[in-house]
Amino acid sequence: MTTLPTAVHAAPRTGRLARLWRGRAEDRPWVRPALLGLLAATALLYLWNLSASGYANSFYSAAVQAGSQSWKAFFFGSLDAADAITVDKPPAALWPMALSVRLFGLGSWQILVPEVLMGVGTVAVLHAAVRRRFSAGAGLIAGAVLALTPVAALMFRFNNPDALLALLMTVAVYCVLRALERDRGAARWLVWAGVAFGVAFLAKTLQAFLILPPLALVYLVCAPGGFGRRLGRLALGGLAMLVSAGWWVALVELWPASSRPYVGGSQNNSFLELTFGYNGLGRLNGDEVGSVGGGGRGGPGGTAENLPAGMELPVRLGGGGGGGWGETGIARMFNESVGGQISWLLPAALLLLVAGLVVTWRAPRTDTARSAFLVWGGSLLMTLAVFSFMAGIFHEYYTVALAPYLAALVGMGAAVLWEERTRWPASAALAVTVAVTAWWAWTLLGRTPDWLPWLRSTVLVTGVVAALGLLFAGRVDRRLGLGVAGLGLAAGLAGPFAYTLATVDAGHQGSIVTAGPAGGGMGGRGPMNGRSAFGGQAPDGGVRAPGNGQAPGNGQAPGGQMPGNGQAPGGQPPGNGQAPGAQAPGNGQALGGGPGGERGGMGGGMNGGMGGGMNGGMGGLLNGASVGAEAKAALLKDANAYTWVAATIGAQNAAGYQLATEKPVMAIGGFNGSDPSPTLARFQQYVAEGRIHYFIGGTGGGGGPGGGNSEISTWVSETFEKTTIGGAAFYDLTERK
Structure with a gap:
């Protein structure tokens, strides 16, 4: 396999600022400025119109406010400063926001800017992970793909735990890749990976462990050193993970229940029950005691007999036939509810994963390029499988966890095939990847036919032209080949870029949010989250919510319409045929006037x-x-x-x-x-x-x-x-x- 980075002579460097700007001595002069430009552009993009989301998810914002006033509430993740009950997650994701509010006061920016910084940090770590083994271009492509993934733009501007989780999972992969490079120092990097996993557990419990199996297996098989040493180092990393997560769990479980808040989301005031029940196996099998739309074994809110007569379980999202949270199966990530959030470059990532493994197949056991494909690819496939088949609570924004893995594979795969472009199989693989990506973007854009209709045909035509050009990329002038490759990259990123612009242009509030333009999520049904697409007002002309946590100014329920046909759950609401307190959700009115x-x-x-x-x-x-x-x-x-x-x-x-x-x-x-x-x-x-x-x-x-x-x-x-x-x-x- 061709060595990807190209060494050049660099000018002498003096001072920290010069080193920051110039980067590695062997890098071309444009490499470090391009990275700094990518990070600056990501920060500006994610900060744009940030206060339009107000307090975003007020559930977590209330806990942040409480934690900014009380260190005890901060430690437990209490919903109020008097410590009545906690959120239904451990509190690590709340801590950066609570510290920000403690320092700067309560407000939308104070809560959401830490999330933006996590997004910029994730792009930086991803770039560093890809750049270490592959070309500078591979790192930049990976970072750009991540920054422009619509669901990433949504969640790195929102106060759910997913932003911190995505950052820590990327850090964990980076540390494992460093441990795979050489025998010396591997233990230290695996300890840091274990710490990242442990803190991620304190952000979103067992979801943090989804990628543990593929990462551990790849290290055990592909790392340098003897098998016993590899096994011992994995055990050391596991111990670090146990300590970094277990200290908080032990304190909560050992703390007298009478002097701490109730563990929210549990039925027995136990964090372990919450972890392995509602937030654990319940997410996989749908047996979530106390949930809204899941199974619940007869628990409160879990079964139809607990609802008023004639009313079905609420919030059935994303499709039918697969349970209360959408149809499960291998096509879930591509359906009308989820596809526009994450899947723009998912076919490309899968194709490039196969291509990268083919190119590196005959490499030695410890080859770091192949290990990188296995680590990122294993993380993507494991998370993809769980999300596709989990029967419990599933929201579209969960898919932000896939974004770093997907982006890395796109950057690495494109770089490897570009270096091999003089061979027909490699140039054909590039062409097929670009063509499939353009076709899939054309399909996704067709789900919102009235939104930027010109973009759909433009992406398809541009992608086809670029694919034809890439067939001959290895046999034409390098600059012409780079131009064709750039055209293909533009075709692949145009759709998600437009969706991302629509996402940052609008505010998002509530517990169920989606990225993209109006009608771009939840099966394309109705205006989403009371927000506009490229506009300063809500769909009916109402003013968007200010930074006080209130709902969208047009009075719509977050998400616009209820799933289905715009009626209240179950078709007709009880009583007089209207939704309680107001009108049925399908007519653009909120469900009730709301307190106050x-x-x-x-x-x-x-x-x-x-x-x-x-x-x-x-x-x-x-x-x-x-x-x-x-x-x-x-x-x-x-x-x-x-x-x-x-x-x-x-x-x-x-x-x-x-x-x-x-x-x-x-x-x-x-x-x-x-x-x-x-x-x-x-x-x-x-x-x-x-x-x-x-x-x-x-x-x-x-x-x-x-x-x-x-x-x-x-x-x-x-x-x-x-x-x-x-x-x-x-x-x-x-x-x-």
């Missing part, structure tokens, strides 16, 4: 007419609602006299009030409203001690408070008078009937 009397999307809307939360269903699930001045003033009155200024069903519902007031609000039942926390007896004790001011029920005049914790709701409605403040039902828990 303003249109708050899904957050809190269902808490009104259905008694709030549907036993842990959609009420308050998608995003925290906006809070009006009247409700905010009521909560802030004598706020320091109470541990919690209010309690309400569901974490998203609580988050809206907490972010508006920056005071603790108890989220009864956690995220879904289905966790058994607090018990009725504990809640009554809090009320007797005067620690909670208000219980906030549904919107408007929609009956009494409700939710998954029905005993608490019933007791409150029977014991305290209801008043309407800002359109929501408030119960003053200091004044009995």
Whole structure:
């Protein structure tokens, strides 16, 4: 195999700034400036219009706000500074944001800029990993592909744990690749890989371990040194992983339950149960106790018998026939729901993986180029298989985990085939890859036919021309060949680049978000997330949400329409045929007015007419609602006299009030409203001690408070008078009937 980097004579370097700009002595003069330009462009792209997302996912933003005020809440990942209950993940992904808010105050930029920095860091680490063995061009291509992947642009500007997870998985692969290079120093790099895996576990539990099997196997087979030494070093890396993740787990499990917050997402107040149940095997088999749309073994919110008559399980996304979270199978990553998020260059990555292994097949056992293809390819295939066949909760944005692996394979594979282009099989493989990529982009763009219709035909024609030219790339002038290769790269990146521009041009709020233009996700149904495509306003002309965490200004539920035909779950909503509190989601109205009397999307809307939360269903699930001045003033009155200024069903519902007031609000039942926390007896004790001011029920005049914790709701409605403040039902828990 041809050695890819080309050495040149470099000018003498003096000073750190000169070394930073010039890079390696053997690099051509353009190499380091091109990398710095890529990183700067990525930062600018991801920072563009960042505040349009407001507090993004208010569930995590509320926990960030709590962690910025209380070190105990920071450590546990509590949803409120008074430590009633935690988020349903470990807290590592919250820590950078909470530190930022502690330093600079609460706001959209303070929460989201750390995520942007993680995105830039991931591009830099990926470039470094590819560049070490392959050409500078390979590293730049890999970095550009990652930066322009639509779902990456979405999640590196959002406050879910996936940004930190993607960064740490890329770091882990980089460390394993360094360990594969030579026998000396390998143990140190495997220890660092173990640390990266351990911290990633503290970001998103077992998903961090998906790529462990292929990485361990490749090291065991392909690393230099004796087999016993390789095995011992793997064990050392495993120990580092256990320590870097286990210290926090041990403290939480050993900490007296009476003096720490309830572990959100669990049914027995156990982080281990959360890890191996709801966030573990439940994601694979769909048996998620306490979830919204999964199996649940009869757990709250998990089965149809817990929902109102005539209503089906909510949030059935991405297809049919495969369970509550979309159709499973090998085509899942290419379907109408997921394809536009991640799959633009996925066929190319798979083809180039095969090509790279063919080219390096006869290399020695320890060949680092082949090891790189095996490591990145194994990571891609393992994650791809799990995402394609998991029957539990699955969201489109999960696929950001695939982006670094995919991008690396594209960069490495293109570089290897380019170096071998004088051989017909290599030039033909390049041509086929470009042609298939252009055809698939043409197919994906056809799913949004009214959005940039000229781009679809342009990509196809450009790709075909480039593919024909690449057949003869090894037999023409180098500069002409480079021009044809550049044309092919442009054809491959044009579609995802356009989707990425549409993504950064719009705000995204809530728990379920997708990248791309309106109609580009969730099967192409309806305006997505109340956002525009290349516009400054929401689809009906409403103003996008400001940086206060409220839902899109046009009153649409995040995601625009409910899955299916635009009707409420199950076709007709209960009662009068309208969605609770407002109109059916298909007509562009939010589900309910939202607490505070303003249109708050899904957050809190269902808490009104259905008694709030549907036993842990959609009420308050998608995003925290906006809070009006009247409700905010009521909560802030004598706020320091109470541990919690209010309690309400569901974490998203609580988050809206907490972010508006920056005071603790108890989220009864956690995220879904289905966790058994607090018990009725504990809640009554809090009320007797005067620690909670208000219980906030549904919107408007929609009956009494409700939710998954029905005993608490019933007791409150029977014991305290209801008043309407800002359109929501408030119960003053200091004044009995």
